[in-house]
Amino acid sequence: MDAIITLDIGGTNTRCALFHAEKDDPVSIDRIETTTESASAIDNISQLIERNWPKDRSVAGIAAAAPGSIDVVQNKVILAPNIPNWRDFPLGEILQKRFGVKVLVNNDARMAAVGEWKRGAGRGHNDILYFTVSTGLGGGVITGGRILQGAVGIATEVGHIVLQDDGPACGCGRFGHFEAFSSGTGIHNYVCGKIKAGAPTILKSSSPSTKEIAEAAKAGDALALEAFNRAGYYLGIGVANYLHIFNPSCVIFGGGVSQSGDLIFKPFRASLEQHVLSPNYLANLKIAVAELGDNAGLIGTFEYMKQNL
Ligand SMILES: [Zn+2]
Missing domain, CATH: 3.30.420.40 (ATPase, nucleotide binding domain)
Known part of the structure; x- marks a missing residue:
């Protein structure tokens, strides 16, 4: 079975979870401090993904929850209140190019709603x-x-x-x-x-x-x-x-x-x-x-x- 990596990009911390697709609970959870400058923010997030990348199975996709307005069709951040330079920022496209897997980006509060719906x-x-x-x-x-x-x-x-x-x-x-x-x-x-x-x-x-x-x-x-x-x-x-x-x-x-x-x-x-x-x-x-x-x-x-x- 495949693995799925999820991210929750918060104002203070960015958290990352590794899931096995067949299991409900994450295999591991990791975190870094969120950087507010856009260039280093994306590098830090990439490093977090890299160090949680599984060695024993393939990754089916990366899904990120981010604060602010998210275009879920193009998987880009329209506006993120905590990362001022992320305006029309193609987060999904950048991660997709770096990691070569499907990437989805959505609003953090909406994703919490989905979590509570399915499991809470x-x-x-x-x-x-x-x-x-x-x-x-x-x-x-x-x-x-x-x-x-x-x-x-x-x-x-x-x-x-x-x-x-x-x-x-x-x-x-x-x-x-x-x-x-x-x-x-x-x-x-x-x-x-x-x-x-x-x-x-x-x-x-x-x-x-x-x-x-x-x-x-x-x-x-x-x-x-x-x-x-x-x-x-x-x-x-x-x-x-x-x-x-x-x-x-x-x-x-x-x-x-x-x-x-x-x-x-x-x-x-x-x-x-x-x-x-x-x-x-x-x-x-x-x-x-x-x-x-x-x-x-x-x-x-x-x-x-x-x-x-
Ligand atoms: Zn308002």
């Missing part, structure tokens, strides 16, 4: 919304048992729907996007603005991390609680919008902010119930936290490659 919290479901709520807000959609990608692959930028046109600045440069309200950065920016305006809080830093804000909220700090209530409220609005379009049977949350439990999920559920068109959208809807952790993207790209060989 979404097993057995055909209609899934996956959201990763961390520094940003990304995700993926499985509808009717298929991965929704759009014409070239830039569909399901789930964090960049507009919730309020004069709302807070988003990481993408626009205003009032879902991500600007409900991501870790959204929570952080809201708290920083309130501290600057003189709001009382037990937070000592004028620029606290999301983790520090979560700890303050658990200790009963009014500002920190308000920040999570607001993020959860808008999370409910955003997800209600998606329920109306996709009517999923399962909604999965990954990412660091999703680890804050009731702080985010209590206001989220209340807001969701308030904003859905009818309770039918919530009847039998599974709402779950992601199960695969950091490996969701590596596993998802493996499943995606197997589907496309």
Whole structure:
């Protein structure tokens, strides 16, 4: 049987997994720090692939998950927020020339969605919304048992729907996007603005991390609680919008902010119930936290490659 190599190119680390096509779990996982300069970034990624190349079997393909907008037809990176020089960058073509095997490139959050669908919290479901709520807000959609990608692959930028046109600045440069309200950065920016305006809080830093804000909220700090209530409220609005379009049977949350439990999920559920068109959208809807952790993207790209060989 053949081997498949998968990559998850993250902002901090690039991870690489070697899979045997007949087995579900990776044979090995390796990592390097992600280089942000494009020339050395591709060399580093190539070295990572080389040192994980199997000696005892042939490689059927390499599948890479990368952040940002990916053209899945041409397997190129249109725009990657963490590697500024990767604009219209032909990642797939370069790796294909270097290694002589089929290469697929797709969006990292979408690949995590595929991982959760096939092997995680979404097993057995055909209609899934996956959201990763961390520094940003990304995700993926499985509808009717298929991965929704759009014409070239830039569909399901789930964090960049507009919730309020004069709302807070988003990481993408626009205003009032879902991500600007409900991501870790959204929570952080809201708290920083309130501290600057003189709001009382037990937070000592004028620029606290999301983790520090979560700890303050658990200790009963009014500002920190308000920040999570607001993020959860808008999370409910955003997800209600998606329920109306996709009517999923399962909604999965990954990412660091999703680890804050009731702080985010209590206001989220209340807001969701308030904003859905009818309770039918919530009847039998599974709402779950992601199960695969950091490996969701590596596993998802493996499943995606197997589907496309
Ligand atoms: Zn945005």
